[in-house]
Amino acid sequence: MKLNKSQIQDQNTKSLNSIEEHFNFTANILDKKGIDVNAVIKKLQNLKVAIPSWALGAGGTRFGRFSFFGEPTNLEQKIEDIGVLNALTHTAGAVSLHIPWDIPEDYNGIKALANSLNITFDAVNSNTFQDQKNAKHSYKFGSLSNNSKDIRQQAIQHNIDVINIGEKLGSKSLTVWLADGSSFPGQNNFQTALINTENSLKEIYSNLPKNWTMLIEYKPFEPNFYSTVIQDWGTSFMLANACGDKAYSLVDLGHHLPNCNIEQIVSTLMYKGKLGGFHFNDSKYGDDDLTVGSIKPYTLFLIFNELVYGMKNNTQNPDLAWMIDASHNLKDPLEDLLQSLEAIQEAYAKALLINQTELKNAQLNNDIVKCQEILQDAYRTDVRSLVAKARINLDRAINPIETYRALKVRNELIKERGKNSIATGL
Numbered sequence: 165m166k167l168n169k170s171q172i173q174d175q176n177t178k179s180l181n182s183i184e185e186h187f188n189f190t191a192n193i194l195d196k197k198g199i200d201v202n203a204v205i206k207k208l209q210n211l212k213v214a215i216p217s218w219a220l221g222a223g224g225t226r227f228g229r230f231s232f233f234g235e236p237t238n239l240e241q242k243i244e245d246i247g248v249l250n251a252l253t254h255t256a257g258a259v260s261l262h263i264p265w266d267i268p269e270d271y272n273g274i275k276a277l278a279n280s281l282n283i284t285f286d287a288v289n290s291n292t293f294q295d296q297k298n299a300k301h302s303y304k305f306g307s308l309s310n311n312s313k314d315i316r317q318q319a320i321q322h323n324i325d326v327i328n329i330g331e332k333l334g335s336k337s338l339t340v341w342l343a344d345g346s347s348f349p350g351q352n353n354f355q356t357a358l359i360n361t362e363n364s365l366k367e368i369y370s371n372l373p374k375n376w377t378m379l380i381e382y383k384p385f386e387p388n389f390y391s392t393v394i395q396d397w398g399t400s401f402m403l404a405n406a407c408g409d410k411a412y413s414l415v416d417l418g419h420h421l422p423n424c425n426i427e428q429i430v431s432t433l434m435y436k437g438k439l440g441g442f443h444f445n446d447s448k449y450g451d452d453d454l455t456v457g458s459i460k461p462y463t464l465f466l467i468f469n470e471l472v473y474g475m476k477n478n479t480q481n482p483d484l485a486w487m488i489d490a491s492h493n494l495k496d497p498l499e500d501l502l503q504s505l506e507a508i509q510e511a512y513a514k515a516l517l518i519n520q521t522e523l524k525n526a527q528l529n530n531d532i533v534k535c536q537e538i539l540q541d542a543y544r545t546d547v548r549s550l551v552a553k554a555r556i557n558l559d560r561a562i563n564p565i566e567t568y569r570a571l572k573v574r575n576e577l578i579k580e581r582g583k584n585s586i587a588t589g590l
Contacts, residue, residue, distance in 0.1 A: 221587020
């Protein structure tokens with residue numbers, strides 16, 4: 165299914181006057197505060213968040229998976245679904261593939277389809293947390309950290325293969341996340357596992373094309389529950405430094421222990437020029453992979469405050485790779501992704517409203533009350549009309565979910581694909 169501008173504009177006419185009135189009211193207030201509203205709108209228009217290929221179908225838990233009708237059964241259909249998201253928002257202009265779940269059969273055809281929908285290829289993701297069909301060795305006891313040189317070499321070669329696939333598509337980065345670790349004390353020697361992982365990553369790094377980067381993800385627990393080899397940002401940072409200038413840490417919002425100060429991690433990594441990518445989701449207890457902003461919206465705002473500050477002041481840090489990483493077991497995946505994109509844009513817009521000079525002065529004067537007032541004034545501002553205005557300027561939907569439902573997109577997908585289609589991947 166492909167949405168066209170006329171369909172979206174027809175839906176926009178129903179609420180165009182009210183949103184323009186709302187926007188003018190908000191813009192007038194912000195203008196009196198000295199905020200350049202047009203500059204904020206422009207930054208919102210330029211924001212691009214990659215959609216993971218595995219998030220377009222129903223996810224699941226360790227206990228069950230509840231399928232959605234009309235799920236994409238191949239890579240072509242997944243890209244078409246991202247095309248729907250991008251047509252509605254303009255923010256979903258990239259796809260992040262997971263290999264081997266989504267190996268193209270026709271590279272030229274896939275590239276042509278993506279190009280027709282204005283979609284680029286973001287980071288490619290390797291998978292050594294599952295045993296692959298016809299693989300000679302198992303990753304049951306680890307991959308890049310495994311005691312067996314043969315198993316490590318198989319995992320290294322898989323990552324090299326993923327790089328080669330990404331090169332054919334025009335990707336420029338590789339994301340490595342390891343499930344490697346242990347569930348029982350004494351199961352692994354911590355130093356041996358870390359040394360094996362570092363050496364494996366260095367070999368993968370040596371195979372990166374000249375203009376590529378490697379993003380090293382971390383996670384404190386799951387699927388192993390006693391130790392994870394790359395368990396925190398410090399270990400990721402250390403490994404990235406060991407590999408070289410083109411290796412960076414990747415922050416996933418769900419990959420932290422409860423009450424961890426993620427915004428401080430973001431700030432530190434950007435200061436050191438080592439924050440390469442960001443995975444958006446939300447959580448209550450652990451790696452819950454919930455809709456962005458659905459549980460901790462203020463934390464998301466505080467993180468964006470550090471991101472906005474870092475993008476302006478830490479020129480040593482590269483442009484960030486933005487991506488959603490979520491699992492949808494109850495909602496329509498496309499509606500969930502639309503909600504996440506909206507939450508990201510709103511948090512970004514609110515962070516752009518912070519007067520950083522005023523905040524800096526308050527910090528230097530130890531005026532804690534003023535600091536809080538500055539942050540919360542921006543957070544309490546209703547920026548929905550700014551986000552909508554950014555989309556209107558690009559002929560996108562004022563209200564993406566309302567438009568999605570009004571156009572009966574899910575019903576159309578069911579007509580095309582049937583009720584029994586199941587997405588590849590998780």
